[in-house]
Amino acid sequence: MKITQILLRLRYSSLGRLVLALLGTVVAICVVLLVSAQSDTYIANAGAMTIAILGLSLLTGWSGQVSIGNSGFMAVGAFTTGIWANHHQSSPIIISLLLSILTGAIAGLLVGIPATRLKGPYLAGMTLAFVTAMVPFIQSLGKLTGGSGGLFFANLSSPSWFANLSGDPQNFIVANYRWAATVSVVITGVAYYFMSNLFASRAGRAMRLVRDNDVAAELMGVNLGRVRVGAFVISAAYAGLAGSLVALLSGVARADNFGLALSIEILSLLVLGGIGTLSGALMAGLLAAYASTLIAKLNALFGLNPYSNLGSNSQGIIFGLLLVVTMLTAPQGMAGLLKKISHLRARKEAE
């Protein structure tokens, strides 16, 4: 058997999934330590995006509920982290992260209980209403959230042992970038491991059944409401974690950054990668890492000034176009295309 086949087979046992997640994380950390500091910032942000995409993939791909409100939950996570960091400067980041997961989940529960009674376009519309209401709401809480200017706090800085380990102990800036990317990669690995277990669990199968045929699910004894709300809450908790990570990486939480545009970006990356598959979410994360550089290169290729009207908005246009074109031509995304290719190849070999 080929190595790729062995690796792919690993995902069917729970120990195998742990090994896969560990292997992936270790490989990613090696990459982080080898590439340039500039690439590390991309990888760090891509980790946060991957977590948000994983959460949306569960909600949309597995429980069949479309949400364009996940950036709102990211905002909840980011501001939880910011407010906590400003009040407890010396607390370890793991507490910020856990708190943000908690507040994201609570917000998800509050929105999810009414929202999951709605179906299809109603639910998507409700999450849209949530995200458009969230930005002005956060800005109106000026004392707590810093209003429209945003909240500033200390971002991730490398501990001294890591700075020593990563080579040049004098160069704190590079060490900080490396540390941020390492933290991000590790958190993403943990998030991926939990999601892969959930996908394979009884709850994951119940979700798929609810998506494909809710009447059959109900007859099998699945509690529809609980499964739908559960998926919504987990997805919101993932978004909260992603928001927290974004905030920790930049040291800023600004409500504007978590508007509808971010939700559309997450959705397009998810669709591009492939809805409802873990591999699709990971590919989407990789795309997220290099999307902004690729778009900057495209701008340069066409001779656009990045600060002109068209140059500064080309990202939005490209993401929108990708979303529309992918959905119309290859709704299963890159993961679906890869699967198709491997099926074709297997058939050829059999012949």
Place this chain on the structure above:
Amino acid sequence: MGAFFTSRIVSDILIGAAQGVLVGLIALSLVLIWQSTHVLNFAQGAMAMFAAFCGMTMLEHGLNYWVCVLISLVAAMLLGGVTERVLVRPLYGKAEINSIVVMVGFLGILESGASSIWSGMARQLTSPLSQTYFTLGSKTLYLSPFSLFQIGSALTLMLGVAALFRFTKIGLQLRASALAPEVSRLLGVRVSRMLTLGWIISSAVGAFAAIIIATSGSGLFPSNMDGFFVFGFIAAAIGGLESPGGAILAGLLIGIIQTFVADYLSPSWVAFTPVLILVLSQLVRPAGIFTKNTTRRL
């Protein structure tokens, strides 16, 4: 009598009604599309904004306001028709999520596109009618020539659409192709043409609302329809997405309730009020207040 018309409650109702008819128009445009093609058009607000930009930027070249409105409406009809033919047609019969994702993507394209063509800055549109409120004695009556036009034209447009559907042959064909496409086709109705026509009408209604919103409110900018689209969607959802009358009524109510919330509670709660109304209405009647009960087939 004068004291009554300038009282706080009547003032709030007048301001709210002027907002509410606009929400109602957008809700109506959503319902028109939903009825005929069962697509919730998430790009409805952005399409209206884009069409408004196409015409209203001509104001800067010295064109008359009403000519600009006409250009915008023609642009909206073109945009609506082309969108239905190119983007929406491949989605019929596909899963619901496909149409949601495509329309959300189109929303992103239109908003970024408008920012790159006309920049993200808000443009003030010079109003053709005065926007200063009338006064009764020393008190302010919260009506202006423009807000009277706003309410009047919106109601006229709604009645016009209702009359089109109710009393004309085209309206009958539109209703028939929404209700029973197969039968209509057999009876010689060009169903696909009717679906496109539904989008064209809806798009024009939305663009008219966008022009009024940009003239009366904070100006024209790429995301200026986001909020109103959400309110319009909520109004349509409260009515159950199937009922044009219900959508308009719900829109009017949302406008008035929002003004009361802003006046008596706090302006920062305005954005969340419609969400709460939607949640409450869905808890009472999940299928919408104004729809008849339907059975589901297994």
